[in-house]
Structures are given as C-alpha cells and as structure tokens.
Amino acid sequence: MNAPQxxxxxxxxxxxxxMIGLSVLAEGLYVADCFAHSGFHxxxxxxxxxxxxxxxxxxxxxxxxxxxxxxxxxxxxxxKPVAEWLSDKLDE
Numbered sequence: 001m002n003a004p005q006x007x008x009x010x011x012x013x014x015x016x017x018x019m020i021g022l023s024v025l026a027e028g029l030y031v032a033d034c035f036a037h038s039g040f041h042x043x044x045x046x047x048x049x050x051x052x053x054x055x056x057x058x059x060x061x062x063x064x065x066x067x068x069x070x071x072x073x074x075x076x077x078x079x080k081p082v083a084e085w086l087s088d089k090l091d092e
Contacts, residue, residue, distance in 0.1 A: 009083035019072030
C-alpha cells in the first residue's frame with residue numbers, strides 16, 4: 001500500500017470515527033437534556049424542576065440521531081474499499 005492509499009485510509013477512518021463520536025455525543029446530550037427536565041426531585045418544592053412536566057424521550061428523534069452512528073460504522077467496516085476508491089478518484 002503506497003502513501004496516497006494510506007493517507008486516504010487514514011482520512012476515511014478518521015471521518016468514520018468522528019461521525020460515530022459526534023453521534024454518541026449528540027445522543028447522550030439529548031437523553032441527558034430529557035432527564036434533566038424530567039424532574040428527578042419532584043417531591044421537593046424548592047427544586048427548580050418541581051413544577052415542570054416530564055419530558056418523554058422521542059424514539060423518532062433518537063433514531064434520527066443514530067443515523068450518523070450507523071453511517072460511521074458502515075464506513076469504518078468498509079474503509080479499505082472506500083479509501084481505494086477515494087485514492088483512485090484523487091489520482092485522476
């Protein structure tokens with residue numbers, strides 16, 4: 001494997017891991033935001049969340065946030081053929 005193919009492979013792997021990481025971060029922040037507004041301390045009237053109604057976690061929103069994660073996993077699994085294709089396209 002020559003240098004341009006290695007560089008393309010590193011780029012594809014970096015992009016796929018970045019997609020996975022950002023998707024996990026976005027999903028975690030969404031779930032944490034829903035739990036923060038759900039009112040863990042509802043029995044305590046001095047709690048700022050006492051009067052807020054609970055916020056349900058939307059399955060559709062979670063599924064949409066998981067799309068980049070799945071795309072990153074697919075790209076990571078198929079990184080070598082994608083890197084070869086990218087290297088060939090850049091050589092032209």
